[in-house]
Amino acid sequence: MPIRYKIGLIVTGLSLIILSMFLFTWYTTSLQKADGLVINLAGRQRMLSQKMSKELFLFTAAINEKEKKELASNALNTMKVFDITLLALTDSGKAPLTLNLKGDYSTCPKAAEPAFSQLNKVKGIWNNFSLNIEKVLADNANTSKNISYIKDNNIMLLNEMNTAVV
Numbered sequence: 619m620p621i622r623y624k625i626g627l628i629v630t631g632l633s634l635i636i637l638s639m640f641l642f643t644w645y646t647t648s649l650q651k652a653d654g655l656v657i658n659l660a661g662r663q664r665m666l667s668q669k670m671s672k673e674l675f676l677f678t679a680a681i682n683e684k685e686k687k688e689l690a691s692n693a694l695n696t697m698k699v700f701d702i703t704l705l706a707l708t709d710s711g712k713a714p715l716t717l718n719l720k721g722d723y724s725t726c727p728k729a730a731e732p733a734f735s736q737l738n739k740v741k742g743i744w745n746n747f748s749l750n751i752e753k754v755l756a757d758n759a760n761t762s763k764n765i766s767y768i769k770d771n772n773i774m775l776l777n778e779m780n781t782a783v784v
Contacts (some may be wrong), residue, residue: 647709652727659703659713660783664776666703667747670696671772674751678765690755695719697748704744704783707782708737743775771784 648683673693680686699714706713714721727735750764 623750655724656707656726656729657783660707660779663700663703663707663779664783666696666700666780667772667775670751671768674754674765674768676762677755686764693751693755697751701744701748704737708724708734708741733782740775740778740782743771743778747771747775 657718670693673689673696677686677689677693680689687715695717698719699717703713703751705711706726708729710726712723747768750767753763753764
């Protein structure tokens with residue numbers, strides 16, 4: 619076999635190897651496209667659980683009515699961001715990329731197991747947690763009971779969301 623055929627076979631073989639490596643890398647990275655977004659949003663959920671608790675405690679300590687209204691508005695906004703993001707992470711949908719609900723949104727894929735089950739567990743905790751925050755913000759009579767619930771369960775919400783992130 620002439621040398622130019624041998625060299626041609628070697629170049630063709632190496633070209634096929636390079637092309638297959640490129641296609642495999644492209645395929646693998648396309649599967650991971652949403653991973654960074656999902657990890658960031660799930661991590662932000664941990665921060666939001668603590669942020670809304672802090673806002674609630676500041677609300678209860680505030681004396682000025684204007685300040686109370688602003689703190690209540692901030693807490694409700696944080697709750698809305700948490701809720702929308704939790705739904706998007708669990709069942710797929712659009713989640714806000716910032717704490718501004720009028721800002722940019724991005725679509726999250728539906729969570730796969732075991733994250734799906736963990737996010738459903740977080741949803742169960744979140745339903746009671748948000749209900750207690752809303753009662754405090756509405757200035758219902760049993761606010762001390764609701765505040766105690768938030769104080770006792772905010773770390774549990776944080777830990778369960780942390781498990782979902784992992």
